Amino acid sequence: MTAALLTDHYELTMVGAALKDGTADRRCVFEVFARRLPPGRRYGVVAGTGRLLELLREFRFDEADLRHLREEGIADEELIGWLSRYQFRGEISGYPEGELFFPGSPILTVSGTFAECVVLETLILSVLNHDCAVAAAGARMVTAARGRPLIEMGSRRTHEEAAVAAARSAYLAGFAYTSNLEAGRRYGIPTTGTAAHAFTLLHDDERTAFASQVAALGKDTTLLVDTYDIADGIRTAIAVAGPELRAVRIDSGDLSVLAAHSRQLLDSLGATETKIIVSGDLDEYAIASLAAEPVDIYGAGTAVVVGSGAPTANLVYKLVEVDGRAVVKRSEHKATVGGRKTAVRRHKPTGTATEEVVVSQGLPERQAGDQPLQRDFVTGGEQVDDIPALTQSRERLHDALISIPWEGLKLSAGDPAIPVTVVPAS
Amino acid sequence: MTAALLTDHYELTMVGAALKDGTADRRCVFEVFARRLPPGRRYGVVAGTGRLLELLREFRFDEADLRHLREEGIADEELIGWLSRYQFRGEISGYPEGELFFPGSPILTVSGTFAECVVLETLILSVLNHDCAVAAAGARMVTAARGRPLIEMGSRRTHEEAAVAAARSAYLAGFAYTSNLEAGRRYGIPTTGTAAHAFTLLHDDERTAFASQVAALGKDTTLLVDTYDIADGIRTAIAVAGPELRAVRIDSGDLSVLAAHSRQLLDSLGATETKIIVSGDLDEYAIASLAAEPVDIYGAGTAVVVGSGAPTANLVYKLVEVDGRAVVKRSEHKATVGGRKTAVRRHKPTGTATEEVVVSQGLPERQAGDQPLQRDFVTGGEQVDDIPALTQSRERLHDALISIPWEGLKLSAGDPAIPVTVVPAS
Structure with a gap:
């Protein structure tokens, strides 16, 4: 099975119509961003890019895929022909895994022809929406654990393949172990x-x-x-x-009471x-509520x-962006700024982040302490060699969380840790 | 890749220890049930069994699996040998897909040796926890839509493989279409x-x-x-x-206002x-809030x-249950009743369900209007021939929702639609 049908029907319909009217090859830029963080959250965590790039390598329509699309009348012969030759030849850049993001951060930029970019929409969003959600939750748990190790043991509470990806995101977030083989x-x-109770x-x-x-x-x-x-x-046991x-x-049971009693009992033995x-x-x-208790390791699941x-x-x-426009x-409710963003x-001289500046169709004015956030992942259809390893992304997140203002690490509901200023094209 | 490593580490650890101490072959019964429904929910929907049975057919440890377990020191040679011969030879029965469940309903029963049953824990729970969650949400939406068709278009909001399973559960719940190819x-x-806005x-x-x-x-x-x-x-458009x-x-936008205005405008054209x-x-x-508006079809995603x-x-x-015991x-907080349940x-003579009776190590006293809830899926390791098709399960749910007291269909928070009486072994 290829990954190519992990795609919404309308993407193929759009490609089919664009092939007929001559717009399929217009040069386009698509961006992935969040209009808002989940309620009360102060940051997002980029996760899933590495997994996505692996899936994109196998994003081809094979004979079985094409047969299905033909038999169901989803694609006509012109579209079938185009799909059979499909190979992404464009560019993908974005925030590396482990980087933080905020509302409006352009975490992934995909450019190429309309047709080659639009068919990737669902797969890109599925991977990033899932993995980023888990990583953000995981990062808050790691912060709450204050250096005590965490074990991810939630496989049984989520789809069996999502479980594997969730373990990856939790590890990126700083968890020490997973239960998932x-x-x-x-x-x-x-x-x-x-062992479980069953044993x-x-x-x-x-x-x-x-x-x-x-x-x-x-x-x-x-x-x-x-x-x-x-x-x-x-x-x-002893x-x-x-x-x-x-x-x-x-x-x-009431883990705070039980942890203290258990510590006393263990010590007495x-x-x-x-x-x-x-x-x-x-x-x-x-x-967080167990911070003062003699707990050594947390297991977090659901x-x-x-x-x-x-x-x-x-x-x-x-x-x-279409042909540079x-x-x-x-x-009504979804005003955003067009154009490819940089x-x-x-940061302050102390290293504390102060804001993100996102400029449409231009470059931010360079200042001391600026950190460029985007890097190339795919150029001319080829993946670059230096995709960060998972352990590097884990360190990146650790460092990034140190760099934001301390209010950004509070678990309570609040505004994003730093503002994003989006500058429209002049 | 086999499904065999979609498993928690501790399951293999337990099997390893049980092989050494001679308990691995004790005859065991495991049950899947919910201690409680999600807050305020009035019913659960069984979903995922068909998908689970497909995965169980390929639940074998192949050479690559075993090599990994050996190299990582997760399994010793005795355990590797047992895993290499693994094939489930026991029995699986349960509620068919599309059936409702309530706290304490034994929706799946797995029996066989301890070892052959315990290694299936994570996969069984992953599939059922995910698919049942989506189906229950979907069923509430279908009820709220009052006969108007629903399109599932949420693939981009969840893990790419979970998206395929979610589309299946939504269809089971009564959705008419999915966007997922x-x-x-x-x-x-x-x-x-x-088409999307991009087009x-x-x-x-x-x-x-x-x-x-x-x-x-x-x-x-x-x-x-x-x-x-x-x-x-x-x-x-016109x-x-x-x-x-x-x-x-x-x-x-405000869909209720926009639907009414759009209808007027379309009619005037x-x-x-x-x-x-x-x-x-x-x-x-x-x-539900759009029930009075001139909407023809709903698209539901996230x-x-x-x-x-x-x-x-x-x-x-x-x-x-272990060897009949x-x-x-x-x-403290998780008192449940042991023993295999039936x-x-x-139901009332009118067909309205009144309660579920779940008897440990015995059979419920037979009454008029009783509906047996469990059926065989696997006997002697072989799947039975008459696993219900997805369309049948969809009809089953439709009928089941008609059978519960009307309060059970309210969207507002409330108690389970019918009580479950669990009768301990006498």
């Missing part, structure tokens, strides 16, 4: 996991289950202690594994180095993979 | 689409764009009239296509049969594919 294979993300229930009693796990995995493992009574579970047990996990992992419907607010209240990043893909839709982020 | 190919769902902007003016579209697609097409001024757009134009689409399609961030409430505020269905996969986790839905 395919994400480990595909992206090299460290995976982790030991305890399978055995005749908790002690037998713990003994089995320690026999199989050694003491450098995590015992899940809340299947029955948590205090009993901890005592049994009785079985000794104070060298790596960690206990608590997945239910001599297990002062045994870590406490907590999980169970943690979002950024729940994580909230991160569904974007913690914002499952999509509101990104749109808009035609902004700036174009813009002029309906973006820089301005 | 791959969903059309994979599941036979009717696709539709004509109008590409051309020198709106008239030229409309003329091109009509030349390519004929008058049986939909012209998007809100790129500039909507009234001008409608006049131009001037170009004549009153035989099939439809106009409005994607922005003699285009009394030209339909009005509205789209643009429609959810079930926005659709809200349906992200579950309209509930992007996951809260389904869990729990071990409930009912088991249950006993932590479920029936009770």
Whole structure:
């Protein structure tokens, strides 16, 4: 299966009509941006570009694709012919993964003929809307965790392939591990996991289950202690594994109270180095509320993979330029500025970001502390060699979050961390 | 790529330990159910089972999978050997797609050895949590649309593969069309689409764009009239296509006002049969608010594919029986009943559902009007022949929604439409 039918019907209809009327080859610029962030969010996180570029490499219409389009009457022979030769030969540039964005930031720019650019709309938006949504939620959790490691364990709460992409975005956001084995294979993300409640229930009693796990995995493992009574579970865990047990996990109950009690109990049993992992419907607010408690590692599932209240990043893909002419839709509520944009982020001498300047059909006036935000990903249809690796993007985000004004890191609802000034073409 | 690594790390860890201690072959029953519906929801919709069964047919660990697990130290040779021979040989039964569910309904039951059942946990939950979430949101929109057709056009707002599954769930829920071409190919769902704002902007003016579209697609097409001024757009559309134009689409603005004005204008131009399609961030409430307006077709995007505020269905996969013994986790907040459940839905003589009775390790006392809810999907590892087709599931949901008390169809927050009585084993 190619990626080519991960596309909305109307893109092919438009190409078909444009081929007939001679506009298909007009030089066009499309931009991806968000008109607004999800309610109360202070920044967006660019994620998914690397995954998108991989999918674009296989964006071709093969025989099976074309047969379907012909049989269903979706494409006539002229369009079928064009699709059969389809190969993107244009340019793609944008913000690298891990960069922050704000309303109006042109995070991806696609230029080429109308026809070759418009058929990519759905795939580009699907990848970026999903991955950016997860990364933004993940980044807030990482901030809330204040340096304590996070495990992404939400695969079961989202579509099975979205789960793999979500693990990637969470890792980019700063999570330390994922539970998802395919994400480990595909992206090299460290995976982790030991046992579920089912493993305890399978055995005749908790002690037998713990003994089995320690026999199989050694003491450098995590015992899940809340299947029955948590205090009993901890005592049994230490009785079985000794104070060298790596960690206990608590997945239910009032985690702030339980973490403190568990720490006291572990210490009283001599297990002062045994870590406490907590999980169970943690979002950024729940994580923040545990800051003062003796928690060592957080496991986050549902909230991160569904974007913690914002499952999509509101990104749109808009035609902004045709044959050098700036174009813009002029309906009531969606006023935007046409023309290809160039973006820089301005900084104080201290390194703190102050604003993003986005200039249509021109270049921002250069100032000290300016950071150019766009880089080339595809030139003349060929992907450039230096697409950043996932670990580099992870570091980029870490650095970018340090650079924004401190109000930008608050979890509470507020304005975007810095303003974006969009300068129309003069 | 097989589906076998769409799995959480801990499932393999558990199998490894269970192989060593001799419990891997204990006969187990796992059940999928929701402890609660999303806040305020009155029913859940079973969706994804058909898609899951397809994925389970290819759930095998191939050489590449095993090499990864060996190289990463995730599996030792004993576990690698077991995984290399893995094939599910147990039984799967459950509620058919399109059936309703409520908190505690055992919508899927998986039985077999512990090891063969536990490795399916993540894939089962990923598919069902996603697909059920979309179907439930879609069903509320279909109810709100009161018989007017709906087009699913949300692919761009969700992960590219989740988009295909979302289109399937929306169709199951009663949507008439999808914009997603791959969903059309994979599941036979009717696709539709004509043009975006980009097509109008590409051309020198709106008239030229409309003329091109009509030349390519004929008058049986939909012209998007809100790129500039909507009234001008409608006049131009009818001037170009004549009153035989099939439809106009409005994607922005106050749709209730615009629909009424557009209808008047179309009628005054003699285009009394030209339909009005509205789209643009429609959810079930926005659709309901348009009930009195002259709207013919709704296009719904973001809200349906992200579950309209509930992007996951809260389904869990729990071990409930080991070698005939009912088991249950006993932590504070998650009391559930162990044992394999059998479920029936009770009805009044009028056909209105009154309650669901779920009996652990026994059969519900038979009453007139009882509807057995579970059917076999897999027996002895083999899928049964009569898995319902998607169109049948769509009809099932349509009928099921008629059978619940009318309060159950209200969009406002409320209790589940009918109660579930779970009867523990005696």
